[in-house]
Amino acid sequence: MDRREFIKHSAAAVAATSVLATACKNNNGKSPLPLEGESEGASMSLRTNPNTGDQVSLLGFGMMRLPVQAGGTARENPDSPIDQDAVNEMVDYALEHGVNFFDTSPVYCQGLSERATGIALSRHPRKSYYISTKLSNFSPEIWSLKESKAMFEHSLKDLQTDYIDYLLLHGLGMGGGGRDADGAFRGRFIENGLLDWLVEQKRKGRIRNLGFSFHGSPEALASILRLHDEGKYHWDFALIELNYLDWHYANEINARNTDAEYLYGELEKRGIPMLVMEPLLGGRLAKQPDAITARMRKKDSRFSPAAWAFRFAGTPKGILSVLSGMTYMEHMRENIATYSPLVPLSDEENEWLLTLARDIYELKAIPCTACNYCMPCPYGLNIPGIFAHYNKCIAEGTMPSVDGRDNEFQRNRRAFLVGYDRAVPSVRQADHCIGCDHCVSHCPQRIDIPKEMQRIDRFVDQLRQANS
Amino acid sequence: MLRKIRITLATVCFVLINLLFLGVSWGLSQHIAWVAKIQFLPALLALDYAMLLVLIVVTLLFGRIYCSVICPLGVMQDLFGWMGKKAKKNRYSHSPEKKWLRYGVLAVFILCLIIGFAPVTTLLAPYSAYGRVVNSLFRPLYDLLNNGLAAFESHYDSYIFSEVQLWMRSVTTFIVALLTLGVLGFLAWRNGRTYCNTICPVGTILSFFSRFSLLRVQMDKDKCKNCSLCEKNCKASAIDFKAGTVDASRCVACGDCLEVCHFDALHYKPSVFSHQHSAGSDLHQPDMSKRAFVTGAVLATGAAAMAQAKIKVDGGMAVIEDKQVPDRETPVTPPGSISAYNMNRHCTACQLCVSACPNNVLRPSTDPLRFMQPEMSFERGYCRPECTRCSQVCPTGAIKPITKEEKTAIHIGHAVWIEQNCIPVTNGDHCGACARHCLAWAIQMVEKEINGKTVEVPVVDTEKCIGCGKCENLCPARPFSAIYVEGNTMHHIN
Numbered sequence: 001m002d003r004r005e006f007i008k009h010s011a012a013a014v015a016a017t018s019v020l021a022t023a024c025k026n027n028n029g030k031s032p033l034p035l036e037g038e039s040e041g042a043s044m045s046l047r048t049n050p051n052t053g054d055q056v057s058l059l060g061f062g063m064m065r066l067p068v069q070a071g072g073t074a075r076e077n078p079d080s081p082i083d084q085d086a087v088n089e090m091v092d093y094a095l096e097h098g099v100n101f102f103d104t105s106p107v108y109c110q111g112l113s114e115r116a117t118g119i120a121l122s123r124h125p126r127k128s129y130y131i132s133t134k135l136s137n138f139s140p141e142i143w144s145l146k147e148s149k150a151m152f153e154h155s156l157k158d159l160q161t162d163y164i165d166y167l168l169l170h171g172l173g174m175g176g177g178g179r180d181a182d183g184a185f186r187g188r189f190i191e192n193g194l195l196d197w198l199v200e201q202k203r204k205g206r207i208r209n210l211g212f213s214f215h216g217s218p219e220a221l222a223s224i225l226r227l228h229d230e231g232k233y234h235w236d237f238a239l240i241e242l243n244y245l246d247w248h249y250a251n252e253i254n255a256r257n258t259d260a261e262y263l264y265g266e267l268e269k270r271g272i273p274m275l276v277m278e279p280l281l282g283g284r285l286a287k288q289p290d291a292i293t294a295r296m297r298k299k300d301s302r303f304s305p306a307a308w309a310f311r312f313a314g315t316p317k318g319i320l321s322v323l324s325g326m327t328y329m330e331h332m333r334e335n336i337a338t339y340s341p342l343v344p345l346s347d348e349e350n351e352w353l354l355t356l357a358r359d360i361y362e363l364k365a366i367p368c369t370a371c372n373y374c375m376p377c378p379y380g381l382n383i384p385g386i387f388a389h390y391n392k393c394i395a396e397g398t399m400p401s402v403d404g405r406d407n408e409f410q411r412n413r414r415a416f417l418v419g420y421d422r423a424v425p426s427v428r429q430a431d432h433c434i435g436c437d438h439c440v441s442h443c444p445q446r447i448d449i450p451k452e453m454q455r456i457d458r459f460v461d462q463l464r465q466a467n468s
Numbered sequence: 469m470l471r472k473i474r475i476t477l478a479t480v481c482f483v484l485i486n487l488l489f490l491g492v493s494w495g496l497s498q499h500i501a502w503v504a505k506i507q508f509l510p511a512l513l514a515l516d517y518a519m520l521l522v523l524i525v526v527t528l529l530f531g532r533i534y535c536s537v538i539c540p541l542g543v544m545q546d547l548f549g550w551m552g553k554k555a556k557k558n559r560y561s562h563s564p565e566k567k568w569l570r571y572g573v574l575a576v577f578i579l580c581l582i583i584g585f586a587p588v589t590t591l592l593a594p595y596s597a598y599g600r601v602v603n604s605l606f607r608p609l610y611d612l613l614n615n616g617l618a619a620f621e622s623h624y625d626s627y628i629f630s631e632v633q634l635w636m637r638s639v640t641t642f643i644v645a646l647l648t649l650g651v652l653g654f655l656a657w658r659n660g661r662t663y664c665n666t667i668c669p670v671g672t673i674l675s676f677f678s679r680f681s682l683l684r685v686q687m688d689k690d691k692c693k694n695c696s697l698c699e700k701n702c703k704a705s706a707i708d709f710k711a712g713t714v715d716a717s718r719c720v721a722c723g724d725c726l727e728v729c730h731f732d733a734l735h736y737k738p739s740v741f742s743h744q745h746s747a748g749s750d751l752h753q754p755d756m757s758k759r760a761f762v763t764g765a766v767l768a769t770g771a772a773a774m775a776q777a778k779i780k781v782d783g784g785m786a787v788i789e790d791k792q793v794p795d796r797e798t799p800v801t802p803p804g805s806i807s808a809y810n811m812n813r814h815c816t817a818c819q820l821c822v823s824a825c826p827n828n829v830l831r832p833s834t835d836p837l838r839f840m841q842p843e844m845s846f847e848r849g850y851c852r853p854e855c856t857r858c859s860q861v862c863p864t865g866a867i868k869p870i871t872k873e874e875k876t877a878i879h880i881g882h883a884v885w886i887e888q889n890c891i892p893v894t895n896g897d898h899c900g901a902c903a904r905h906c907l908a909w910a911i912q913m914v915e916k917e918i919n920g921k922t923v924e925v926p927v928v929d930t931e932k933c934i935g936c937g938k939c940e941n942l943c944p945a946r947p948f949s950a951i952y953v954e955g956n957t958m959h960h961i962n
Binding site for chain 1: 618622625627629630631633780781782783784785786787788848849852853854891897898899900901904905942944
C-alpha cells in the first residue's frame, strides 16, 4: 500500500469512526477521533468577489510552506525536494472540503512552488478553483519589461493554465534596488510599462483580477491608492497582513509598518476586497505561551489559539479569503473546520481578543513569520531558524533572564543553549552575522535583521559566560 | 586477598581516568582530575616532588602496585591478558630480565627528556599512550552515543545531552593510538606485561625501587611442589619456579600467583632488609636550553567564495565552505602554558586537555617536533573567556592552572590581518565582524583606500590582543580567514 492509499484508508476510517462516535457518544479511546472542531456535513464559508462574482472560500491555501520529502518545509530541510505526493493529497483534500483559492508566487519555496501547485491543481477541472500568483520581480536585474513579462509567462507555464484568476504586484511598499517604496514601485511596474501591459492582459482575459500585496508605511499605501482614486488604475483587490496582533500593534512592533486596522479601513472605504496573509504570523499565533492559551480556552473552550486567530481574520466583511501557508494535513483539517462555517467574532469577543493582543505584544517576540524572503543569507545564517528558536523560548515562557542565577535560570539557560545548537548549526548562528545588510530590504516585516542578530549574539554570549 | 584489593582499586582508578578522558561532564571531571595527577611521568614533568616521593615510597613499601592499580595502560593490558587467559589457560612462562633493552630504552628516554625531543618521550610515556587510545578511539564512540541520545531526547523537549561535534582532530594521532592499542593488546593477550617490563620507562624506573620493596611476593621452596602454575600465570614472567625466585623488579604485585598456588608456597610479605638503601636516581629535571620552533611559514591565502544568487528566490541556505587551518609561524598554545617551549618540554601528549576543551579549539599537533602535543586553532570555535578547563586538568604542568581573571591578562598570541581575504576588499560588503566580536577591544575598523575604493578594514592593536581566536573563528572569509592568530613565542602577561 503506498502512502496515498494509506491516507485514503485512514481518512475513511476517521469518517467511519466519527459516525460511530456520534452514534454511540462513547468512544473507547483507541480509534482515531475527528480533529477538534470537525463535524460532518458542515460546509466552508464563502465570500463573493463584488467585481467578478467569484464565490471564494474563506480559507485560501497558501503554497509558500509546502512540505518537503525530508520532512517539514524547505526551511528545515532546504536541500530536499518538495513532497509532491503530500502536496497533491492536501490539494485534493482542500478541494473536497470547499477550499477553492490557491495562492502562490514564482519565488516561493526556492522558486518551486508554482510548479508543484500546477501539478496538483491540473489534476482537477480548471473551473473548480481560483489561482492567485504574483509578479515577484524583486531583483533590479529583472525590472525590465522583457524579463518581467517572461516571469508572468513562466508562471502560466508552471501553473499549467492560460489565465490567472488573481494576479498580484508582489510586495508593494517594501522598496528595493536601492530605492524607497515609491521608487521601487515605479521601477518595477510604472517606468517599464509593465502595469499597462498587465492591464492589457486583463482585457485579453489572461488575468481576471489585478491587485497588489502590501508591506509598508501609510504613505506608501496612500501613493498606491492615489492611482486608484484618480482613476489611472483600478485595484480589483489587495492582499494585506491582518491578525489580532497587527490590528493595533503592527506599527508599534515596527515603526515602518502599518496597523492592519488602518489598512483595512482604507481599502474597505474604497470597496476593494481583501485577501489576508499571515493570519497566524507564520504559526506564532497558534503556539502561544501556556498562560495565553489558558485564557483563550477559558473564554471559549471550543477554540484553539489558531481558531481564535482565524476567526479574527475571517470576521470582517471586506475579507474575501484568508490565506494560510499550510504544511501539514492536520493544520489544514483544523483550519477548514474553523471556517466550516465561520463563527464570527462577536463585538465583545473582538474587544476581548484585542486586549489579549496587548499582553502578547508585551512579550516582545521577534515578529518573524519564517516567510524565508531573507534567505538565503549570503553568509550562511539560518535567519528564520534563529528567530524561531528565540521566539519559541518566549512562547514557552522559558526565556532565561540574563541577570538570573537561580535554579530556574540554570535550567532555562541550558534549554536555550542546547536547543539553540539543535535548532541551528553553529556556523549558521547569529554570531556569524557580519552586518552586510543584504537581508534588510527583503523582510516584509521590516525587521532590522542585522541588529536583531547582534542582539541575540550578545544575549547568547552572556548566557554562555554565565556557567556557574 | 591481594588480588581482590588490587582489582578493586584498579577498577576505581581505571573507571575514573576513562571518564576523565571521555570528557563525560565537566561537573564530574573537575573533581576527578586528581587521578591524572597521581601518574608518575606527569608528576615528574610537573615537578611535583611531593607526588613523586609518595609514589616512590609506595613502591618501596608495596612493590610496583603503581603498575597494577594507577597506570591505565597497565590495567588495559591486564584486561587483554585476562581475555587471553580465557582463550588459553596457563599460557605464560618465565623469561630472564632483558636488562639491555630496559636500560637502553630508559637511557634514550632520559636523553630525549633532557634535550627536549618530545616525539620520543610522548610516544613512550605509558599514561599518555593510554590517553591517546581513549581520546582518539573511544571518545568518538562515546560522542556518537551522546549525540544519539541527544537526538532522541530532542523529541521530548529534554536538554540533558548537548550535541558535540564529531571530527578528526589528527589523523596521525589516530593512527598512533590504533597502533598502540593493536600492538599492546596483542602483546598483552599473548605474553602479559611484555611492554611494562621491557619498554616502559616508568616501569623501569619503578623497578629500581621495587627491587628493594618491603613487601614483595616470595616463594617458600619447602612448600613448593613444582607444579609450575605460578610461573604459568605470572603475566610479568617474573617467577622462576625451578629456582624458587620471584623477580621483584618485574613483579607488579598483582597477586594472581598467590591465588593459583594450591600449596601455600607463595606469600606477599616483608622481605629481609639486607639490600635496603636509598636509591637516588639521576632523574632531576634537567636544565634545558631553549629552542625555538620556527617552521617555514607561508602565509595562507584563500579567496573568499561567497557567490550571490542573481535572481532572488525565497529560502534555501548558502553553502558554507569549511575553514582551513592557516600556517602559523609560532604555534598557539593555551593560556597557562607560558610558551610553546614550556608546553613542548612538559607535555606528554596525553590528550586530556584535548578531551576537556569544550570549544573544539585544542587538537594534537602534526608537527614532528611537537608530535601529538596540543595546539590551538580556531576553525570550529575560539578560546572562550569563561573556560579554563585545560589548565585545570593538565597533570604535567604543561598548562599551569589559571583562573578566569588571570586568563584575561594572558596574551597567547596576536591577530594578523590578511588584506586579500578580507570581505570588504573582496566583495565590497560592509563587515566588521572581527572588531565587533573582539573580547579585548583590540580591533577597530578604519577607512582605507584599496584599489581605488574606500573601504572599512580592521586594524589590530597587538598590545591589547589576547589571541583568543574569536576574530579568526567568526571571520566570514572562507576557507582561510582574513584575520588569524599568530602565537606569541612567550605569552605576554599584563
